Amino acid sequence: MESVKDKCAVVGIGETEYSRDSGRTERSLALEAIKKAIEDAGLRPGDIDGIVKYAVQPETETDLAACLGIRHLSYFGEAGFAGGAGAALVRQAVQAIVTGAATNVVVFRAVNGRSGKRYGRGEVTGRGGRGDAAFSEPFGLIAPGQGAAMSARRHMHDYGTTSRQLGAIAVACRKHAARNPRALLRDPITLEDHQNSRIIYDPLHMLDCCYEADGAGALVITSADRARALKQRPAYIMATVQAAPGGGDGAHDRTETSAKHKVFAAAGVSPGDMDVVQIYDHFTPWVLMAIEDYGFCKRGEGGPFVEGGRIELGGGLPLNTSGGHLSEAYLQGMNHMIEAVRQLRGTSTAQVEGAELVLVDTAAGALILRR
Amino acid sequence: MSGLPLPVIDSDNAEFWAACKRHELVLQRCGQCKTLRHPPRPMCHVCNSMTSEWVKSNGRGRIYSYVITVQPIHPGLVGKVPLATVRVQLEEGVLFTSNVVGCAPDEIRIDMPVEVVFEDVTQEITLPKFRPSRQVEG
Numbered sequence: 001m002e003s004v005k006d007k008c009a010v011v012g013i014g015e016t017e018y019s020r021d022s023g024r025t026e027r028s029l030a031l032e033a034i035k036k037a038i039e040d041a042g043l044r045p046g047d048i049d050g051i052v053k054y055a056v057q058p059e060t061e062t063d064l065a066a067c068l069g070i071r072h073l074s075y076f077g078e079a080g081f082a083g084g085a086g087a088a089l090v091r092q093a094v095q096a097i098v099t100g101a102a103t104n105v106v107v108f109r110a111v112n113g114r115s116g117k118r119y120g121r122g123e124v125t126g127r128g129g130r131g132d133a134a135f136s137e138p139f140g141l142i143a144p145g146q147g148a149a150m151s152a153r154r155h156m157h158d159y160g161t162t163s164r165q166l167g168a169i170a171v172a173c174r175k176h177a178a179r180n181p182r183a184l185l186r187d188p189i190t191l192e193d194h195q196n197s198r199i200i201y202d203p204l205h206m207l208d209c210c211y212e213a214d215g216a217g218a219l220v221i222t223s224a225d226r227a228r229a230l231k232q233r234p235a236y237i238m239a240t241v242q243a244a245p246g247g248g249d250g251a252h253d254r255t256e257t258s259a260k261h262k263v264f265a266a267a268g269v270s271p272g273d274m275d276v277v278q279i280y281d282h283f284t285p286w287v288l289m290a291i292e293d294y295g296f297c298k299r300g301e302g303g304p305f306v307e308g309g310r311i312e313l314g315g316g317l318p319l320n321t322s323g324g325h326l327s328e329a330y331l332q333g334m335n336h337m338i339e340a341v342r343q344l345r346g347t348s349t350a351q352v353e354g355a356e357l358v359l360v361d362t363a364a365g366a367l368i369l370r371r
Numbered sequence: 372m373s374g375l376p377l378p379v380i381d382s383d384n385a386e387f388w389a390a391c392k393r394h395e396l397v398l399q400r401c402g403q404c405k406t407l408r409h410p411p412r413p414m415c416h417v418c419n420s421m422t423s424e425w426v427k428s429n430g431r432g433r434i435y436s437y438v439i440t441v442q443p444i445h446p447g448l449v450g451k452v453p454l455a456t457v458r459v460q461l462e463e464g465v466l467f468t469s470n471v472v473g474c475a476p477d478e479i480r481i482d483m484p485v486e487v488v489f490e491d492v493t494q495e496i497t498l499p500k501f502r503p504s505r506q507v508e509g
């Protein structure tokens with residue numbers, strides 16, 4: 001199969017402000033972010049002929065195209081896995097472009113995640129006791145974070161990982177958010193603050209959980225050839241992977257992350273080449289375990305790895321330089337992809353000097369972008 | 372009433388819940404390759420057979436992991452927290468999500484031996500739960 005490595009690039013990024021209550025429809029948020037991303041690329045809405053969205057996004061492509069004045073949408077698609085769809089959207093855009101199905105593709109996420117339905121309360125992912133959920137929800141497993149807590153407990157048992165080590169992830173993200181005017185949580189925190197924050201589902205504290213928010217973000221993706229003629233420095237898409245959970249033994253133990261490390265082979269680079277990483281941080285344990293899954297350290301060594309500032313700006317592996325889901329806003333991977341592009345443009349508020357390669361983990365997938 | 376969701380009985384799992392009502396814990400076993408699985412599903416994940424049978428579990432296992440929900444993040448959890456949700460590794464091998472009763476949440480430990488008990492909830496639904504094992508280990 002022909003490689004799509006470096007054949008496409010992200011050429012536009014756009015965001016609304018992040019808030020606790022947007023007072024607006026998700027459609028309105030989506031359109032603002034998309035409009036900004038198109039302008040950022042130096043394109044016009046009429047240049048867009050593809051839209052790819054999260055399957056959990058209720059707005060239809062037709063509706064958005066009508067508002068944007070796009071007369072002919074030659075590619076539209078969506079990807080599942082709730083908030084974890086990010087890399088899958090980018091992959092669809094790339095495939096649409098390299099096969100000639102579309103020229104300039106928008107991917108986006110818009111969500112009133114705080115003022116509307118709350119993921120953290122199971123209001124989106126709850127299944128009303130149907131299917132496999134008949135064997136979890138009646139016992140109180142309702143929200144995604146409870147599963148993260150259960151996996152964290154087992155990790156602690158197997159490897160001696162501590163809550164303070166999880167706290168180091170929260171502290172790093174907040175440190176980066178403090179530099180970012182878009183971030184919703186900007187007051188610096190200490191490990192003690194993390195330990196003293198209330199327990200939500202033991203062993204996870206409030207500061208182990210992402211900050212649910214309202215807002216929207218969008219990317220414009222086009223071919224590498226066209227990208228070079230546009231306004232911004234292109235962020236070339238080296239590789240994307242999708243990795244959905246498998247297995248049938250009823251163990252929900254992080255099978256969803258098992259294949260994501262293949263993104264390195266697809267891009268022809270190794271973990272040590274990454275200048276900065278953006279990792280889906282709905283809950284701190286998933287970050288720690290993703291770091292292990294990608295091979296930044298061995299299985300079980302994630303706890304010591306994240307200590308001592310290694311994942312902070314100036315450390316060996318700066319992580320979530322916008323503040324991530326934990327401190328900027330829970331925009332379900334979209335804000336991580338946007339931040340990755342900013343790092344490659346040199347415009348992050350927590351800029352890694354000369355960043356050339358960025359890994360983005362989007363929960364059910366991953367991508368590597370390069371300058 | 373806004374409790375936790377009750378299991379929705381369907382043709383994939385009806386036999387399981389009927390057994391619970393009789394205070395029996397059963398597991399689904401592939402009719403072809405005999406692999407046990409839980410939760411009940413229409414297909415074996417090992418050989419893809421769609422035939423299955425039900426076998427009685429001895430109801431004993433050990434805590435594989437657990438979470439203690441402290442904040443009532445769902446209306447169904449109001450008045451029920453702190454609630455310990457556990458993943459039990461049954462002696463037959465499969466992992467089984469449930470609650471622990473008969474012991475305070477902070478007494479739960481990984482590897483703790485537990486055994487099944489049944490909690491009649493409605494006319495149709497009896498939930499299998501676990502308590503610290505009274506059996507002498509051996």
Ligand SMILES: [Zn+2]
Pocket residue numbers: 401402403404405406415416417418419420
């Ligand atoms: Zn089988």
